[in-house]
Amino acid sequence: MKFLIAIVALLAVAYCEEAPAAEVEAVGPIAGADVVHHEHHKGKGFIPPLIEKAIEGFSKDGKKAFGETIKTAMETRKDGKPFTQEQFMTEFSSKAPKQDADNLKAAKTELENAVSKLPQAEQNAYNLGAKLFDSGIPTAAALQEFAKSIQALEPAQLTELANLAPFAKKFSEEKENFQKALDGTLEFGKKPKA
Incomplete structure (x- = not known):
């Protein structure tokens, strides 16, 4: 489920915010589907397109289950x-209907198969x-x-990786945070000073 970890992790890392669950909780009790909507749109452009397609196809109960699972993961982490x-x-x-779980597993398998066909440097950055x-x-x-694995990629390689997993390129475009990551000074949960 590396792609799921990547979704949650890189949404938070790219913005270097407190865990997004705190932001979600701050708006009061909301349905799991709203959590998915909130996190999904916050992460637009970060989520691998194959996974995004599966998420968009979830039933209402599947979206609720996905949102609850994301929230649990973020609170735990x-x-x-x-x-x-x-x-x-x-x-x-x-928690999810079987069809939604099966669709997510199929998207995960399709993504992993596509990543496995990339050159080794791109696979390493993804992993x-x-x-x-x-x-x-x-x-x-x-x-x-x-960050160093991303920096080592040629522009064409980064673009190729971004077609499957846009989070790597999006992270590299967060110039201040990306530079801090390269320097070894980026701390998760710390907002950049304005």
Whole structure:
């Protein structure tokens, strides 16, 4: 479920905000579908198109389950605790209609197959970005390694990767945060000073 981790992780990393769950909670009780809508539109352009298509096709109950699962993952990671890819899919699958869970699994498989056909440097950048949150809040060193893997790509390679996983290119376009990541000084949860 690397793509799911990437969605949640890179939305937050690119903006370097407090965990987005806090923002979602601040607007009061909202349905899971609204959480998906909020996070989905906040992340427009970051989400792999194959995954975005699956999310957009979810039933109302599937959107609610996805939103609840994202919220659980973000709350868990906000405390620096891991919420693994397997935990994400298990929780989502237990709450969502079977067809939505199957569609997400199929999109995940299609994305992973497409990524596996990319040159090794692009695969490495994808995998580093996708695993940032595997053990909780990413460290400055993990963010640095991811940023350096992006920086090492030629422009054509970054564009090719962005066609499948736009989060890498979008992160590189966040100039101040990207430079801090390269320097090893970007800390998750810290907003840049204005």
